[in-house]
Amino acid sequence: MTQGEVWPKPQHETTENAYFTFNPSNFNVKVTNQTCATLTSAIERYSYIIKSKSGGQSRERKIVPGSKRRRHSDDTQDLHQGALQELEIQLTEPCEDYPYLEMDESYRLIVSATSKLESASIWGIMRGLETFAQKFYFSDDMNEIRINASQVDDFPRYQHRGLLLDTSRHYISLSNILKTLDAMSMNKMNVFHWHIVDDQSFPYQSEKFPELSLQGAYHSSMVYTKEDISRVVEYARVRGIRVLPEFDVPGHTRSWGNAYPNILTECYRGDEVIGLGPMNPIRNVTYKLIRDVFQEVQTWFPDKYIHIGGDEVEMDCWRSNPEIREYMRNNKLTVGDLHAMFMRNTLPLLANNSKVIVWQEVFDEGVPLSNDTLVQVWKYLWIDEMVKVLEAGHRVLFSSSWYLDHLGGEWPALYAADPRQMVRDATGNDELLPAVVGGEACMWGEMVDDRNVISRVWPRASAVAEKLWSAEVPAAGRRWRSSRDAPPLEAYRRMEEHVCRMIRRGVAAQPASGPGFCLP
């Protein structure tokens, strides 16, 4: 495994063999320009990580069986450049308060006796601090912490680098959500897509409509209060992570119906009601509740964007309902039109200047969407879909290849997908590429709960994080011909170090690629 190499890989990096030694008690961080509470807390956080014995340093992980362990001889002595004394932080523009899609995350880091980290943005400083922390490693004899002389000029390839967590199929504790945010910041991911409610349970505890979680949560202890949400938002904010709430409508809403059954559609078999389906698109009560709930949600979640779902609507239920059938007949609508109508009615219920993310079906049904809408592509045949969405002038979030609940996919398989590369291959040029703004690893909750969610997500989501941050792997460095963006060999070694790093920083990542160990 590597020593002191960074995940995700920086865009430009030169590293020398010369190194500095690190002594926690003789090291100092100095802020020489703009500062703010967010910067101070970031410095505290990373000082702790860097200085704590069990912190961000990497140690040897793998022994090749049958081989002698590596022992550096003393000829490395002359590479020692003395002690690392200081990190100077230059934030050249005032702090911004809340992260956003177009934020600047670029930074420059120079590691020398007096190291420098420079950015125009607080978000860039955070990314640079993470890089700095990752560059420390133990000497082979474990007696010294070292960091190599180096220069990093870094920025993300995609703006939106997300992780979806589903807290409806199984409830996930607040502490595991915060742990997830820790891990995201280690991987420079910047959007926590909180798929907070769904058919199975409604853990969002509304102040306006307490019955929703009283009736819809699995248990009174399995809710997220206003305080919980504000804690998650703040914990994420100081790590440069946006929290994107998803309230999926009109499908995936059965848990709303525990408290408010009349907003759901009664599904029929013949003349008999056999259950409740998606929201009822022809009743005013439906839109009134959506409006009031979304209003509260948008007060609690500061992000400009809200995800309103729109996927997998059970059209057969709509078709089966006599009242809705009559409505469709009278208005000459197909069920697809009905879905479009529902979404069209819902969009104006959002706060002014809201921006919207939807699953691809909403685009597919022909709902008129503003150009700043993000369309999240998740289904099969994703290349055609991306091109269609882009050609219609919308922006794309890619998730099809990154469903973490599909167990087959160990990290090298997830690493093989690159949405811009696919679009370039399909169109033969780069015109549409900028509108592919990013992607998300999706951890749907059917088979994960508090006991296995962390190890199921990490390090597999790290593969997605690197694809979204780092430069495109040049063709020459690619390993598999059939799926051209599979990991280069160096990434396997870097991943081993990264897994041990996450484990030491409290994230119970699972093994990446096979046998091995992390030093205790």
Add this chain to the structure above:
Amino acid sequence: MTQGEVWPKPQHETTENAYFTFNPSNFNVKVTNQTCATLTSAIERYSYIIKSKSGGQSRERKIVPGSKRRRHSDDTQDLHQGALQELEIQLTEPCEDYPYLEMDESYRLIVSATSKLESASIWGIMRGLETFAQKFYFSDDMNEIRINASQVDDFPRYQHRGLLLDTSRHYISLSNILKTLDAMSMNKMNVFHWHIVDDQSFPYQSEKFPELSLQGAYHSSMVYTKEDISRVVEYARVRGIRVLPEFDVPGHTRSWGNAYPNILTECYRGDEVIGLGPMNPIRNVTYKLIRDVFQEVQTWFPDKYIHIGGDEVEMDCWRSNPEIREYMRNNKLTVGDLHAMFMRNTLPLLANNSKVIVWQEVFDEGVPLSNDTLVQVWKYLWIDEMVKVLEAGHRVLFSSSWYLDHLGGEWPALYAADPRQMVRDATGNDELLPAVVGGEACMWGEMVDDRNVISRVWPRASAVAEKLWSAEVPAAGRRWRSSRDAPPLEAYRRMEEHVCRMIRRGVAAQPASGPGFCLP
């Protein structure tokens, strides 16, 4: 989910709707016949489980979305038969000290105000106590702990119900091994197959040959000392679980070579040595070391059986080695003959009266094996292999369908395999069935370590446990026509309860079959 139903399903059980309430402070366990320290400790263990608030009781897990939660009306009042007062334990024969393949695990349990558990064997008493503990459940209003009047006559279908744990690809901590034994006893599994060393590391800390783990373990902290082993053996023994050590030879032994490279074969490409392969079958030092190590191992592990592996020998390495090539030429041996010779030479090195388990390759290579040898079938085309082994007069352990590292397999897929059914289908009669003595779920360690091993094994191994304990599912109860032993619907509900039970008893099992929750 079910309430107070047992996993694995007892052979014969009648349960009434009438129930008793349970008050920990007014409940007593009485031993009326034989007793011994093992029985006393089992009673203490289960008293704690039954009496502790967070103990073995089951609670409601699933809410069907959109439906009202179940509320029993007061018409259940007249089913209340008063308080459970006592469990009388009748062990009719003296305690045995250590569990063994042919041990008696049958028991009879009668639940009434004064309940009775009867067995001729301490092992049967343990299984009955587990059943008793599993039958408690909370009333729907959560105010009462109840147990239904019932009678259970139970015994295992297969004698050997094992779980293989690989502690070489990743080191597994002692506490997770003990946790695994706890979970095994909850699932009435009775053999802990400890695949303790392999190519990647040698965590067994020998007293005679300390260099083996000094050079071969991943790290000085990642070893099992004599005391650790004796703790595992004792912890298992008092739960009626045998500990079966595997020291796989002559392949999978590269970690032996860190300390003793000359017992391994040098593999050649042309004239050049390119690495070390399997044990060298033509050197005396090899057999001398095996003899001495096995002698120590058989002192530390009291089981009559030892697993000596014999799988996946890299024959190409033997073929490439000039010294071995010459030996084969001089003695007119194929590499298959060489493998057979190696195993033949190894068998006499074991302690007197040892019994042996081998992987199927040893049988396939035609090594003469005594009739009490167990042949573990693990490869593809397992039906033919089982029939061949059985027709040659040996006994079979089945594992092919139960590799837990194959992630595709959620528990219903594991549940579909039934080795005796397969043999009956292949031969058309029941003659060979008794010699299929059992099977093992195998948790190979490439992708599991301390962080995910428990949730990866449980509850999937529970499916294997039930197939090995419970009666064959009658054809009428089978759910999938194409793989006839898939779980009946009641098993899905019982599994939900069992997962919550394991979690409450400290085993971090993963979700079984989809969305849901366990009450806190």
